[in-house]
Amino acid sequence: MDVLSIIGIILGFTAIIGGNYLEGGHIDALINLPAAIIVLGGTIGAVTLQTPWHGLQRSMSMLVWVLSPPRVAFRSGIDKVVGWAQSARKEGLLGLEALADTEADLFARKGLQLLVDGNEPETIRNVMEVESGLIEQRDVDAARFYEAMGGYAPTVGIIGAVMGLIHVMGNLSDPSKLGPGIAVAFVATIYGVGFANLIFIPIGSKLKDCVRNEAKFRDLIIEGLISIADGENPRAIELKLSGYLR
């Protein structure tokens, strides 16, 4: 459970609504259904047009990471690699075959399989780096989905505001209608800038951090497997991989 995400969202909205209240503003002046329809509908329309189906699915399923990021335990990852190295020492590469069959992490499992099949270290590295790169690219794209929303929302908010102002301009000769009309128009601006900066962009940024962290973990697995393939001893492997704990 990532408490910081929840604190961040609550803090942002509380500060803005609370500050507005202290200034004497009414919260109901900030609630406007048509503005919400314009900003969210236009933003979702734009990202739906630009995103392929599988990318949309991945973006949706990654959203859960905001509250519960994937646990990437580098310490236990190193321990696991060292365990593999010890098995390989005692029972030869074939001793890893049983471990490969029970390994839960599909990426590590494929690496062990390549190792057991007796591939060259360079081949293992190439295959695994290509796969790791493709996974990272797919997930970075999925995180950029939210950044794209953060890019579209303010501009769609401007469309909403200008449409509101056009509506207001029809009543320019009646000043008493002018003020409230402009106020409504401005709410679209707030929705666009607010959703983008308090929700979409930070979420995209947090997800990209998770993605990079997982890529780093896969790097650790790759380095470890290559070292085993090179026949290095477990203690040396542990020393080498300890850099990932930083």
Added chain:
Amino acid sequence: MDVLSIIGIILGFTAIIGGNYLEGGHIDALINLPAAIIVLGGTIGAVTLQTPWHGLQRSMSMLVWVLSPPRVAFRSGIDKVVGWAQSARKEGLLGLEALADTEADLFARKGLQLLVDGNEPETIRNVMEVESGLIEQRDVDAARFYEAMGGYAPTVGIIGAVMGLIHVMGNLSDPSKLGPGIAVAFVATIYGVGFANLIFIPIGSKLKDCVRNEAKFRDLIIEGLISIADGENPRAIELKLSGYLR
């Protein structure tokens, strides 16, 4: 047929026009021929000036990908490569000659040809990577055509708006003409920002995704052909290429 593209465009425009309607705006206030001429004409003029003839053609022909993206089936691509590897095993590299003649994909065909001609794996890789890179560059440029339109449209919209305001300023002493005049001027802003964010930029983004996907498929073909040239066995090739399914 890419249903998401259609949903995205309909959703975006429905939300904006519907939200405006709910706010009490009239849709005919958003229709303005001179503003459309300024924004679309100016934008098309700018991209026509900057794009060479072959690039313009490619951008036009790629537009169909928005509704029907090129089908890039990685699963069947791997199957095809494994089939080649089996032919090469059974009948030697010359067994691939017949396959090369009937291969529909021109890129794969050239690769098979290079293989059959007995080139070194490194040579095959270099030649095919250069070609793949040139295709990708050409197509990324074509996708950027729409991003460029998305960049010019809002600024041309500002030109339209400011020209409208200049016109309005001539009537500043008559407030009854002021409001409608400004309203018309604002429509150019909406057109510029709206076309850019609801159509041009998302289209450019979707096309770039298609281009990257095709480049990834060509990478698969290259890796597969190199593995065949290196004489690897079909099962190992299948395992290696399985990373592209992610």
Added chain:
Amino acid sequence: MDVLSIIGIILGFTAIIGGNYLEGGHIDALINLPAAIIVLGGTIGAVTLQTPWHGLQRSMSMLVWVLSPPRVAFRSGIDKVVGWAQSARKEGLLGLEALADTEADLFARKGLQLLVDGNEPETIRNVMEVESGLIEQRDVDAARFYEAMGGYAPTVGIIGAVMGLIHVMGNLSDPSKLGPGIAVAFVATIYGVGFANLIFIPIGSKLKDCVRNEAKFRDLIIEGLISIADGENPRAIELKLSGYLR
């Protein structure tokens, strides 16, 4: 003759001036000498300050490419390389000596010279890639000159507009002078945004495309010369280079 460049410029200006006319604007409201002096003078001043002398010359001489881009014929480039390869086959590397003396393209000539002098393929590649990179850098810089103008023009336009508004503010108590004054001030904005987006930025973009195309042609020459130096047969060289036709 690049007709698209001319169509682009005419289309852009016709659309904007025509649209303004349809809206009821007068073209003489868009003509303002002081605004033109401010925007063009300020923009040229900024790029003159930032550009060294040789860069300014190159930018000027490259301007002709907008109307008549350098013809880079990849088909005949490949034919030429294949011709060299055949000479090298028949008469040895020394057979290329006569060709080097008559070659019009200075870059290709130097490559042939390096080949005739019996340099290692790696040396030829290094020397020619360094030179090609330096030419490309010089020309990209020259193309960026126009992009820089496109960056400065709108901000200088804002300076012109704000200076105009300051002037107007002195007459705030006389509404009849207010409107026309603001109108004049706005023209500077239009000039800044318009010159940037309808002329400078598209020109910079088109020139960069030309530069990249020439770099690609030099790549073709380099790859071809290396293949000749490696003693490959003309048909294989033709197949390898055919990727540049994409």
Added chain:
Amino acid sequence: MDVLSIIGIILGFTAIIGGNYLEGGHIDALINLPAAIIVLGGTIGAVTLQTPWHGLQRSMSMLVWVLSPPRVAFRSGIDKVVGWAQSARKEGLLGLEALADTEADLFARKGLQLLVDGNEPETIRNVMEVESGLIEQRDVDAARFYEAMGGYAPTVGIIGAVMGLIHVMGNLSDPSKLGPGIAVAFVATIYGVGFANLIFIPIGSKLKDCVRNEAKFRDLIIEGLISIADGENPRAIELKLSGYLR
């Protein structure tokens, strides 16, 4: 103690507040608690949502570098490496074992350990470059925390300003309330732009400079250790490393 940081902050705020005073402005017009709550609360909320827990800690602990940057003495770093090289000459690699145990810098210590364990120079380089890269990535991310604050603050300031304007619009028929209301609304803009440009962005920039400097120092250590592993003589090592003094 980095006096420039303190001078910079004082100079920036003195100039702005002093200039405002000379123009006839009152400083109390610039003090507004609700605006501060909106801008700082919204900004902190956004960065809290996007930053993982360990990143937040690192960003906080690096803040002290603004006033007292990590002392990275390249001269004494070179002297230390030369000292190691002399020990290695006289007493062999094992002579470095005692030095490794007493070395305070953890990064250098690990490098010495890898050297004493008799690893290949290439292995030492790989392991240490991976670790150095990970440290740099972590610290660059922490410095970007402040840049992100500098990105969010102005947009949150706009939210505050627009909310203030909405509030003002309710009193549009009473001009005497209009002016002060708008004034309060503008303070949020000043806070957003001011905090970002006078504090957050410069701090992020200074921290990134510190991070790059430390990475450069680790490069020096790596190059030095590799030279020792390659058995080069101390004088040659000193000449080689002297480039880091620039």
Added chain:
Amino acid sequence: MDVLSIIGIILGFTAIIGGNYLEGGHIDALINLPAAIIVLGGTIGAVTLQTPWHGLQRSMSMLVWVLSPPRVAFRSGIDKVVGWAQSARKEGLLGLEALADTEADLFARKGLQLLVDGNEPETIRNVMEVESGLIEQRDVDAARFYEAMGGYAPTVGIIGAVMGLIHVMGNLSDPSKLGPGIAVAFVATIYGVGFANLIFIPIGSKLKDCVRNEAKFRDLIIEGLISIADGENPRAIELKLSGYLR
């Protein structure tokens, strides 16, 4: 003496002030001490906070390059390298020792020293490329100091303008004071945008060009020394290096 720099500054300011004069503006409306204090003080404060001491010094000392750029004569650089090559041919590497002692360019001197000490070509290349890269990084950072000023100035100008507007809002009920008040506020905008676009950004851009040019010259020296170390003949070296004259 770089006449273009002087012409650029004079042209920019003359055009803007002259254009304003033609429009009927008074130059004294553009002179405002508090606005200058705010914009320059705030900008200098921000860059002082973000720049370390040695970077500030380098930025200051590089400012002279705007008027008198470092003379980087590629023709005479090539001649010098060819001279070294001839000495090396006739008198062996030791013949270069005397030249190393009298060489004025410290970078070239170090390279000759490394050559005379009998280092491997790869070692010489590594050491010199690291040093050249560090010098370039230091100088690019120093040039970016002015770009940073160009980034801060307009935003600080906005702070000045908004503070001015706040001041004006207190007098909203008295229209005769409104106009001049807003005019003064706008001057801060002009100063921010003007200093940035007519001075700071172009200077940063010109300095970066000088820095790249010097880096290119050091590349020439490195390539030349490596060729001498490889024992190539002076004529071949001259041909190879001639690419730097483009």
